[in-house]
Amino acid sequence: MEKQWNEQYDVVVVGSGAGGLTAALTARLQGLSVIVIEKTALFGGSTSKSGGTIWIPNNLYLEEAGVKDTYEHAKTYLDTTVGDRVPDALKKAYLRKGPEMVKYLHENTEHFRWEYTPRYSDYYPESPGGLASGRAVEAQLFDLRKLGDDIKHLRTSGLPTKGMVLKSSEFHKVNMIMRTWIGKTKAVKVGMRLIRTLISGYKPTTLGEAAVARLYTSLKEAGGEVWLQTPFKDLIYENNQVTGVIAERDGMEINIQARHGVIFASGGFSHNQELREKYLPKPTNTEWTLSAEKQTGDVIAAGVKLGGQLDLMDKVWGTPTSAPPGAPAFMPVAERATPGLIIVNSNGERYINESVPYHEFVDQMYENNNEQSSTIPSWMIFDKRVKSRYLVFGIMPLQQLPKEWFETDYVKKADTIEELARKINVPPEKLAATISRFNTFAAKGSDEDFQRGESAYDRYYGDPTLNNPNLAPLDKAPYYAIPIYPGDIGTKGGLVIDESARVITKDGAPITGLYATGNCTASVMGETYPGPGATIGASMVFGYAAAMDIAENARKKSSRSPKVTMTV
Structure with a gap:
């Protein structure tokens, strides 16, 4: 009996943080129809609450800023910090696909715009391959008026800044307001920004909010959809492949077909005390996490049910x-x-x-x-x-x-x-x-x-x-x-993925049709944290990798069967 679908898309993405939005945006730019489903009433996930920095070595924004970096230099650094805790192929994929992702989204969207954060060093700058000048780039200031009515659905950072909007590159200078002239000058600049906000309609934002707003606006302009308050319930698995998801919308369970793939990007299990007690060092408490609410490991459990392999479940992005x-x-x-x-x-x-x-x-x-x-x-x-x-x-x-x-x-x-x-x-x-x-x-x-x-x-x-x-x-x-x-700021263990972000079973085979990125996966950063934005950067890179792999496979299917369509 043929499955009854309530909705049909080429790609279904679960989670609306930077990884999910990047995956959806890439899929849409590749001509695939895409829906992002988000459990909560707000989009942005933990990315919105973060500094919004991404650590992607050798990218075009670093090159524009004159930062000397190479693939080989970055690989040496990852080999030193991460070591062999994760497969070498995964590290190589991150370092090659990261700059590729940045360039692709920069060239194909109006809003994907970032800038170098001067001297925000790698976390181990004295290690071989490390850079004291840093590899961090952050989202440029974004005017929230561009979100239109969707502004009320953006998750906010909740920082106690009294209306002031500071970029990451500005914060450490403003912190020196009582100590240096540059601190005083930067504080005046931030103050003028606040005055402009108060006397005009200007609505600037920075950090994680800006990163999310830029990705979300790009996705909407590309024709992608985001459904809020639509929690993921389970995968639909037929004929040895994932073909869709079961989700809850308006109090009803619905079946959403994913003609070419499902991408998990919904965070880890920081808000699940039971799983914290099972896997993490003790004592542990959900009250200590900074991650967005309702990250309870739902997608990890669904992946395990299909034989997905787990790793790094005892690790967090600690702070x-x-x-x-x-x-x-x-x-x-x-x-x-x-x-x-x-x-x-x-x-x-x-x-x-x-x-x-x-x-x-x-x-x-x-x-x-x-x-x-x-x-x-x-x-x-x-x-x-x-x-x-x-x-x-x-x-x-x-x-x-x-x-x-x-x-x-x-x-x-x-x-x-x-x-x-x-x-x-x-x-x-x-x-x-x-x-x-x-x-x-x-x-x-x-x-x-x-x-x-x-x-x-x-x-x-x-x-x-x-x-x-x-x-x-x-x-x-x-x-x-x-x-x-x-x-x-999130757990960092979960489903094991390969260099294309395909979820891998315990015997090393990919689960057809199932991809994952971000904190629901076993991080490419292993047990460490190489630099500011390594968590968001990795989530975006493998979201991009997943979408590109799906698009390539969809084109192959399309060439073999006229029944398979790609929506532009």
């Missing part, structure tokens, strides 16, 4: 997080590089270079967590000097920390180190000794315990007016403490 009262969890990136700020365990001791890349920080939190010295939570300790000089959790230097933070006891405050130690239940003498030792290092300009400030990555968010941009004394009362937990 330390902290959740202020009444607000989503916050990701302290620049804060950890701030001179005069340290992070300690339950014994009041430092256990890490606070400025290391965020995924490495989380790995170290778990490795150093034990009965004698708990690191969950850890405590971020800073003083009046830090508060008066730098941004803290989005709060400007001259702004007071929110009253609610103190009333709920989220932030601890004290006039002495010993009093602060008692408030966070760590040995006063240990914390005092730790800070005294740290202050000695600050005076010398050299962190003898953890080498903070020696890497170009450390220094990016540091204070350039200091001999060591990441070291300054911690000795000006009052003192503050904020709890830090091992969070994530």
